[in-house]
Amino acid sequence: MQANKPENFYQNVKDALAQPDLKMIIRRTTDKAEAKRAEAIANFPGFENARKQGQKVKDHTIKYMDHYLAEFEKNALAQGTIIHWASTAEEASKIVLDICRQHEAKKVTRSKSMLGEEIGLSHALDNSGIERVETDLAEHIIQLAGDPPSHIVWPAMHRSREDVIKLFREYHKDPTYSEEIIDLVRSARRDLRTKFLTADIGISGSNFLLADSGSSCTVTNEGNAELTITPPKVHIVTAGIEKLVPSMAHAIPLLRLLTRSATGSEITQYITFHNGAKRPNDADGPEECHMVLVDNGRTKMLADGMEEMLRCIRCGACMNHCVVYKHIGGHAYGSVYPGPMGSVLTPHLNSLEVANKQTHACTLNGRCEEVCPVNIPLPKLLRSLRAQSWDKKYEPLTNRFVVKAFAALAKRPMLFQWVSSCGVIFMKLCSRKGWIRSMPLAGGWTRNRDLIEPESKTFMQQYKAMKKAKSDGA
Incomplete structure (x- = not known):
């Protein structure tokens, strides 16, 4: 097997998700490691x-x-x-x-x-x-x-x-x-x-x-x-x-x-x-x-304010608890160090321009920080690298456009709610029997997984209805 390269991260991920047994093999080990760690900590x-x-x-x-x-x-x-x-x-x-x-x-x-x-x-x-x-x-x-x-x-x-x-x-x-x-x-x-x-x-x-x-x-x-x-x-x-x-x-x-x-x-x-x-x-x-x-x-990590990453004792706990790693495995990261810790280390061992995609391979759910034995704030470090990547304009133009468009919407609540309502209607039209198997402009999501059909109303619509019901009841 040839080593993947960090700059080809998106293709590496597609290749990993296309392997039918990889996720099962990885989870067999990481789930066991997760359970054994929990037992060891409890004792x-x-x-x-x-x-x-x-x-x-x-x-x-x-x-x-x-x-x-x-x-x-x-x-x-x-x-x-x-x-x-x-x-x-x-x-x-x-x-x-x-x-x-x-x-x-x-x-x-x-x-x-x-x-x-x-x-x-x-x-x-x-x-x-x-x-x-x-x-x-x-x-x-x-x-x-x-x-x-x-x-x-x-x-x-x-x-x-x-x-x-x-x-x-x-x-x-x-x-x-x-x-x-x-x-x-x-x-x-x-x-x-x-x-x-x-x-x-x-x-x-x-x-x-x-x-x-x-x-x-x-x-x-x-x-x-x-x-x-x-x-x-x-x-x-x-x-x-x-x-x-x-x-x-x-x-x-x-x-x-x-x-x-x-x-x-x-x-x-x-x-x-x-x-x-x-x-x-x-x-x-x-x-x-x-x-x-x-x-x-x-x-250089010391000079760049990333000294917290130097605490790492290479235990691998962050990988064993990472929802992204459990789906794609280590090779997809294209680096010696995969998972959350690798997404922070690789930009410094290689370069942020080459490895900026890895910094986005994270849901920022915080599980990695929660289990790190030396309290490395991995989500914070990843956010910092994302900000640096944005400032240096390493992000693709399409990503920059989407983020700026979202920022413009978020500053206009009424317009945001109207677009959200339209989005719910559109997703409902694309759903079949409670699931969305394909949808225009969402191929990256639906290529390897089905999306669950959304509720009929947006969060804000449900919130307003709940508030009104409470007010009427009072």
Whole structure:
């Protein structure tokens, strides 16, 4: 599957809605995640307090980011980690490739990292002729399928079990012919085990960077990060600069929020803190450790007043509760980061001119903000981006005309009510048996869904009638 592009958002959405089983497959996972999160929050009475604490930790670190970056660098260097700074995605990928070439690496293993996807590391490794092995089970599936991720926590959400069975039978040297999930997992384990042990370099992301110790924290359910990092002689970490927290004590409340919001569990199977290269008395570990700290638009977000988005801990809760994402999936957004958080991030990682359509992929119902573990006001940020897009005249002329026409109507109540009455009559004429299956000038709505027949009277007409009835009754 070829990755969609953000500038083709409308066509991407049409293609997604035309896939008969996609919505069912997506909702099967997101509805379960939504229910599990609700249960986990209900069993954690201190969630709101932890949420406020997590927000304060992130806001404090973002405010004093220059101080904590300097502290992290100093302490990481003391641990034996080699620090690299990257301003752009291209620069970050080049740094990683240069390290691989210096060590004449033929095979690298990767644990799941959205930052790695953001900087295009997968394509860079493939194009350089280095064998890339994705070790997260879901990433392994989409690597075999040639797909980009469709979710930041469950990258293979768009693939059914039948798809996975077919892929494993085609690509695994020792495939299972059982269709049971446990046997499919064993098949992946058999295929990946020798690759873990024979990799020249292991590449990981980081969930948190601890400034006071120079440590990097990974959070997984499969142990693949540990197997990616420990056997190879060289370990490379790629991390966004917003991953910083002051200390272990500040990481703990964020960890409690992350796991409950992401998977609905109290804690994941593996939370590991990595502290540079192997010491003389250590039994195992990499002989060399590199850390690539990536900006790629993050400081620009600070300058543009979008610093609240830098709180994001990549839990995916906003996607799981988004009515738009549940209909179109992740690929339609045409970006590494889909859903509400992606609609805010993509204009900064790419450009607002290219990705302004994503800012409209939202009903502004506020569910994303309601479930965000660090209280990111996503609807407010999206409204701000829409306003910027309007001011810079990125919106199509037809959209600008419609908005201006509505504004003109809204300033003239009598005319607005008359047009509304005409609209109701027109919609009633287009309806059959309570539904509108097609209607002139509304193809975008009726192409993939039916509209319910409206009431016979407008809201204002019903309101006036109710008021009159009350007055007569009095």
